[in-house]
Amino acid sequence: MSILIDRRKFLQTSALTAAAAASGTMAAPSILRAQSAGVKIGLLAPVSGALAYSGQQGRLGAQLAVDEINAAGGIKSMNGAKLDPVLGDAQSTPDGGNAEVEKMNSAGVSAIVGGFASGICLATTQTAARYDLPYIVDVGVTDSIVTRGLKNTFRFGPGFGVITKAAIENLITINNNANKPAKTVMIVHEDSAFGAGLAKLLNTALPAGGFEILDTIAHPTPTRDFNNVVLKIKAANPDIVIPANYYNEYVLLARTMQQQKVRPKAAIYSVLGGAASSYKFVKEFNEAAQYIMDCNHWFDPRNAKALELKKKVEAAGQFFTYEVYLNYSCVLLLADAIERAKSADRAAITAALASSTFANHIMPYGPTKFVDGQNTGAAPANTQIIGNDIQVILPEAFASAKPVFPLPPA
Amino acid sequence: MHLTILIPAILNGLLTGAVYALIALGLTLVYGVLHIINFAHGAMLTAALFAAFFMHKLLGLDPYIAVFILSPAFFALGYALQRFVIGPAAHGSDSNILLVTLGLSVVIENAMLHFFRADTRTIDVPYGFSVVPVAGAYLSVPRLVGFGVAVLVAVLLWALLTRSDTGKAIRAVAKEKLGAELSGIDVSHIYAVTFGLGAACVAIAACLLIPTYYVNPHVGTGFVLVAFTIVVLGGMGSIPGALIGGLFVGVVESLCGLYLGESLGQIGIFLMFILVLLFRPSGLMGERA
Amino acid sequence: MTTLMNRGFLSIVIVVALLACVPFLTASNSVLNFLVTGLLLTLAGQGWNVLGGYGGQYSFGHAAFFGTGAYATAILQVRYGFNAWPAFAIGIAAGAAVGAIIGAMTFRSGLRGSYFALVTLAFAEVLRIVASVAPFTGAGTGTLIKLNVGAQAMQFQSRAAFYWMILALVAIALVVTRLIEQSRFGAWLVAVRENQDAARALGVDVTRVKLGAMTVSAALAAAAGCFYAQYFLFIDSGIAYGTWISVEALLAPIIGGIGTVFGPLLGAMMIKVLGEAAKHLIGDAPGLDLVLYGMVLILIVAFAPRGIAGIVAQVQGWLTPKKGKPHG
Incomplete structure (x- = not known):
C-alpha cells in the first residue's frame, strides 16, 4: 500500500516538474517570444548508474529552484524570461557527463549546473571551458576542480x-x-x-x-x-x-x-x-x-526559506539531503548572476558569477566571493x-x- | 595479530562465505549444466532482494517466511527466463548467451532503478541486532541463520542431484547432452529447471541477506564477481565445491582484510583465484578435465 | 598497389576516407564527441576481436590492457615529465607487455574457455585493486593530467583533431586486423579457434600463436586506454581498470560480428546509436532508456545471431547470384 502512495507522490512530483519543464520548453516559443526567449540552463546529474540516488536528489533540488524562479516571474532584468532547463544524465561516468555537456552546448545553454562526483566534474568543467560555458559545480569536493585555472568553473560549496x-x-x-x-x-x-x-x-x-x-x-x-x-x-x-x-x-x-x-x-x-x-x-x-x-554540507537551520524548502521536499516523499539544497542553491546563484548580467550571454554570465555577492541564500556561509572560481564564503x-x-x-x-x-x- | 581478533575474524569470514556460497551454488549449477556464464545472476539477486524487501514492507512478511514464497516464485521466473528468453534468443552459441544474459541484467537493473528509484532500502526486523557471544566477540544471529540455511540448501541440492530422477536427468544433460537427448530427456526442459534452481538459490540468499544488509538497484553486482571466483575455485558445476569454496573465500577475504586492510585485502581472493587456476585449472574440487 | 587494394584493403580505405570527411560536414562537436567515443570503443573492441574473434579466446579482462595504457600515459606525463606523444607510445607498449605476460602465464597453464575468460577478469581486478591503493597511481584520488592545450601536449583545442587522431588509430587497427586475417599467422589463429588439438597435430605452435594474438590484442586495447586518458585527462582505478570497458570491448565485436574486420566498428557504432536513440525516445526517465537498450540488445541477438556482419553477409549472399558475379 505504502509503495503505491510513494509512487503516486513520486509521479506527482515528476508530473509537477515535467509540467514546469514543459512550460519552460514548449511555452517559450509561443508565449514568450513577444517579450523574450527563455534562458536555457543545463542541469547535469548522474541520475542512472552507481550514483543514481545522489543524482536524482540533485536534479530534484535544481528543478525546485527553477520552478520557484519561474513562478516568481523569471529573470526580471530580461523582461521575465523563464529559465528553461535542459536535463542531462551523466550516467555516473566522466564520459557520460562529457557527452551531455557537448549536447548541452549544442543545445545552446547559457550555463550548466551539476556534475556531483569529483571525477565527473573534472571532465565536464574542462569540456565546458572549451566553449567558455559557465559551469557551477554542485558538490565535487576535490580541490583540483577549481585549482586548474579554468575561468568558467565556479564552486559555491566548500571543497576538501x-x-x-x-x-x-x-x-x-x-x-x-x-x-x-x-x-x-x-x-x-x-x-x-x-x-x-x-x-x-x-x-x-x-x-x-x-x-x-x-x-x-x-x-x-x-x-x-x-x-x-x-x-x-x-x-x-x-x-x-x-x-x-x-x-x-x-x-x-x-x-x-x-x-x-x-x-x-x-x-x-x-x-x-x-x-x-x-x-x-x-x-x-x-x-x-x-x-x-x-x-x-548543511543548510542554515535558522533560515525560513530553508525550512520551507525542506517541507516541500518532504511533502514530495523525499529526504532533504545535501544534494537537494546544494543544487537548489547553485541554480539560485546562477539565476542571480543572469539577473545581473541582464543577458543569456555566456561571457556576461561568467563575469557576473565571478563578481557575485549572492546573499539571500539558505546556506550557512559567509559573504559570497569567488576567488579563482571557489566561493571563499563557503563553509561546512x-x-x-x-x-x-x-x-x-x-x-x-x-x-x-x-x-x-x-x-x-x- | 591477537587471537581475540583472529578467531572472530575467521568466524565472520565463514558466515559471510556461507552466503557467498549460496549465491555461487546457483551460478555453478547453471554453469555445470548449461555451460554458460550467467551475467544476469547479480541482477537476479538484486530483484530477489527487492522482492524480499517489499514482502516485508507491504505484507509485513518476515524474510524467513517470505523465503517459502520467493524461492518457488523465483524458480518459476528462472524457468521462464531460460525457456522463453535466453534459450530461444541465444541459438546455443556461447557468445550469444553471454550477450543475452548481459542484456537481461541491464534490463532488470534499470527497470528496478526506474520503478523503485536508486534509494538504499533496509528492513527492520526484531532480531536484526540479536547476537550470540562467541570467543569474546558477538556473532550476529541472522548471519548464523544464514550460515545454517546455506549449508542445508547445499546438502538438499546435492541430494536432489544425486537421488531424484530430475537430478539424474540434470546430471545426464550436463555430462552428455546429445546422449541425454537421444535417451528421451527433454533437454530444454532440463535447462530451464536448472536455471530455475539457480534462481531459487538466489531468492533464498536474498531472504537471508536482507535482515542485515540493504538493497538498491546495483547491489547484486558486487556479489557476483566473488561468486564467479567461488564457482571456479570449487570446480565449475560442483555443489560441494561451491559450498567449500564459498566458505574458503569468505575466510580468505576476512583475513586479507584484517592483515592487508579492507582495500588491498580484496586482492587476496583474486590472487588466490589466479594461482589456483594456473596450477590446478579444474578448481580445488573439480574433476580433471 | 592494385593487388594490395584487391586483397581487401580497398574497403578499409573507403570507410576510413568517408569517416575522415565527417568534420567537414558537421560543425557539431556533440556529433564529433559521439563519434570519438564510438571509435574509442571500436579500437578496444578491435583489440578484443583479434584474440576473441579470430583466436576464439574470450577475454573478460581487457580492462587490464586499457587501464595499463591509460595509467602509463598519464603517470609518465604527470610524475616523470614525459611529453604526451612518447608517453602515448610507451603506454601502448606497456599494455602489450601486460598482455604478453598474462598470456604467457595463462596459455602455458592450458587455460581456455570460461577459465581463460575468468582468469583475465581476475587479472584486471588485481590491477584495479593495486591501482586503487598504490601511491604512484594516485591511489584513490586518481591521476589528473595537467591541462595544457596544444598539439605538442596532445591536447587539441578542436574536437576534429581528436577525431582524426582516433580515426587514424582505428584505421591502423583495421589494417592490422586485415593483415592478420590474410597472413599465415591468421590462418593458424583461426585453426586454433576451430580446433586447438587438430591445429597442434598439424604442427601449429598453439601457445605461441595465442600469445602473439594476445599481445596485439592488448596493444590495441591499450591504445584505446591511452587515448581515453588524453581525451578526458583524468583517470582513476574504477575508470581505467573497471569492468565496464572489459564488457564494452567484447560487446562491440559480438554485436557487430566476431572474427570480421568491420565487426567491432559496426558493433560499437550500433551500441552508441542504440544508447542515444533510447535516450532520445524515452526522454528524462532515469533507467528506462537503458531498459530499452537492453531489450534491443536481446532482440539483436535473437534475430541476428551472427551479428550485424552476419546480416550483411546474408544480404550480400542474396544479391550476388542475381548479379551473376562469382562469389568471393
Whole structure:
C-alpha cells in the first residue's frame, strides 16, 4: 500500500516538474517570444548508474529552484524570461557527463549546473571551458576542480581543504570546551578520491591539533562486511572514530558497531559522513545514529526559506539531503548572476558569477566571493544527531543545539 | 595479530562465505549444466532482494517466511527466463548467451532503478541486532541463520542431484547432452529447471541477506564477481565445491582484510583465484578435465 | 598497389576516407564527441576481436590492457615529465607487455574457455585493486593530467583533431586486423579457434600463436586506454581498470560480428546509436532508456545471431547470384 502512495507522490512530483519543464520548453516559443526567449540552463546529474540516488536528489533540488524562479516571474532584468532547463544524465561516468555537456552546448545553454562526483566534474568543467560555458559545480569536493585555472568553473560549496580544516578546528573546539576528554582517533574511510583525499589531509592535520591517530582503515565501495573493521576499532579502543564514506557503508558500519556493542568513549565524529547527517539514517536506524557528529554540507537551520524548502521536499516523499539544497542553491546563484548580467550571454554570465555577492541564500556561509572560481564564503557545518532530529552545533552563529560531548554513558 | 581478533575474524569470514556460497551454488549449477556464464545472476539477486524487501514492507512478511514464497516464485521466473528468453534468443552459441544474459541484467537493473528509484532500502526486523557471544566477540544471529540455511540448501541440492530422477536427468544433460537427448530427456526442459534452481538459490540468499544488509538497484553486482571466483575455485558445476569454496573465500577475504586492510585485502581472493587456476585449472574440487 | 587494394584493403580505405570527411560536414562537436567515443570503443573492441574473434579466446579482462595504457600515459606525463606523444607510445607498449605476460602465464597453464575468460577478469581486478591503493597511481584520488592545450601536449583545442587522431588509430587497427586475417599467422589463429588439438597435430605452435594474438590484442586495447586518458585527462582505478570497458570491448565485436574486420566498428557504432536513440525516445526517465537498450540488445541477438556482419553477409549472399558475379 505504502509503495503505491510513494509512487503516486513520486509521479506527482515528476508530473509537477515535467509540467514546469514543459512550460519552460514548449511555452517559450509561443508565449514568450513577444517579450523574450527563455534562458536555457543545463542541469547535469548522474541520475542512472552507481550514483543514481545522489543524482536524482540533485536534479530534484535544481528543478525546485527553477520552478520557484519561474513562478516568481523569471529573470526580471530580461523582461521575465523563464529559465528553461535542459536535463542531462551523466550516467555516473566522466564520459557520460562529457557527452551531455557537448549536447548541452549544442543545445545552446547559457550555463550548466551539476556534475556531483569529483571525477565527473573534472571532465565536464574542462569540456565546458572549451566553449567558455559557465559551469557551477554542485558538490565535487576535490580541490583540483577549481585549482586548474579554468575561468568558467565556479564552486559555491566548500571543497576538501576547507571542510577538513573546519572539521579539525571544530573537533578541537568541542574537545577543549569539554575539558579534553578525547586524545586518540581512528579513521575509517572509503578508498576513492573523496575518502582517500580526506584521510590524507586528516593524517597531517590531526596530529598537529594534538590528537594521536591510532589507525587509518581504508575500505572499498561497496564493502559488504564491517565486522573486521569493528573488531579493530574494538581492539584499539580509540576515544573518537572518524568515518568518511558513502551512505551504504556508513550505515553498515554504524549498525555493526551497535551490534558488536562497540562505542568509542568520546564520539563518532564524521567528516563528510555518508549517513551521519542524513534524515533517512536518523529515521531508519535511530538507535545506531544517536549522538553521531558530522562536519558536512548543511543548510542554515535558522533560515525560513530553508525550512520551507525542506517541507516541500518532504511533502514530495523525499529526504532533504545535501544534494537537494546544494543544487537548489547553485541554480539560485546562477539565476542571480543572469539577473545581473541582464543577458543569456555566456561571457556576461561568467563575469557576473565571478563578481557575485549572492546573499539571500539558505546556506550557512559567509559573504559570497569567488576567488579563482571557489566561493571563499563557503563553509561546512557541524551537526549532531540528537533524538529524532539533526541539530547544528557549530558554527555558533547558526547553531540550534549544544554539542553532546563526550558521549553520555550507555 | 591477537587471537581475540583472529578467531572472530575467521568466524565472520565463514558466515559471510556461507552466503557467498549460496549465491555461487546457483551460478555453478547453471554453469555445470548449461555451460554458460550467467551475467544476469547479480541482477537476479538484486530483484530477489527487492522482492524480499517489499514482502516485508507491504505484507509485513518476515524474510524467513517470505523465503517459502520467493524461492518457488523465483524458480518459476528462472524457468521462464531460460525457456522463453535466453534459450530461444541465444541459438546455443556461447557468445550469444553471454550477450543475452548481459542484456537481461541491464534490463532488470534499470527497470528496478526506474520503478523503485536508486534509494538504499533496509528492513527492520526484531532480531536484526540479536547476537550470540562467541570467543569474546558477538556473532550476529541472522548471519548464523544464514550460515545454517546455506549449508542445508547445499546438502538438499546435492541430494536432489544425486537421488531424484530430475537430478539424474540434470546430471545426464550436463555430462552428455546429445546422449541425454537421444535417451528421451527433454533437454530444454532440463535447462530451464536448472536455471530455475539457480534462481531459487538466489531468492533464498536474498531472504537471508536482507535482515542485515540493504538493497538498491546495483547491489547484486558486487556479489557476483566473488561468486564467479567461488564457482571456479570449487570446480565449475560442483555443489560441494561451491559450498567449500564459498566458505574458503569468505575466510580468505576476512583475513586479507584484517592483515592487508579492507582495500588491498580484496586482492587476496583474486590472487588466490589466479594461482589456483594456473596450477590446478579444474578448481580445488573439480574433476580433471 | 592494385593487388594490395584487391586483397581487401580497398574497403578499409573507403570507410576510413568517408569517416575522415565527417568534420567537414558537421560543425557539431556533440556529433564529433559521439563519434570519438564510438571509435574509442571500436579500437578496444578491435583489440578484443583479434584474440576473441579470430583466436576464439574470450577475454573478460581487457580492462587490464586499457587501464595499463591509460595509467602509463598519464603517470609518465604527470610524475616523470614525459611529453604526451612518447608517453602515448610507451603506454601502448606497456599494455602489450601486460598482455604478453598474462598470456604467457595463462596459455602455458592450458587455460581456455570460461577459465581463460575468468582468469583475465581476475587479472584486471588485481590491477584495479593495486591501482586503487598504490601511491604512484594516485591511489584513490586518481591521476589528473595537467591541462595544457596544444598539439605538442596532445591536447587539441578542436574536437576534429581528436577525431582524426582516433580515426587514424582505428584505421591502423583495421589494417592490422586485415593483415592478420590474410597472413599465415591468421590462418593458424583461426585453426586454433576451430580446433586447438587438430591445429597442434598439424604442427601449429598453439601457445605461441595465442600469445602473439594476445599481445596485439592488448596493444590495441591499450591504445584505446591511452587515448581515453588524453581525451578526458583524468583517470582513476574504477575508470581505467573497471569492468565496464572489459564488457564494452567484447560487446562491440559480438554485436557487430566476431572474427570480421568491420565487426567491432559496426558493433560499437550500433551500441552508441542504440544508447542515444533510447535516450532520445524515452526522454528524462532515469533507467528506462537503458531498459530499452537492453531489450534491443536481446532482440539483436535473437534475430541476428551472427551479428550485424552476419546480416550483411546474408544480404550480400542474396544479391550476388542475381548479379551473376562469382562469389568471393
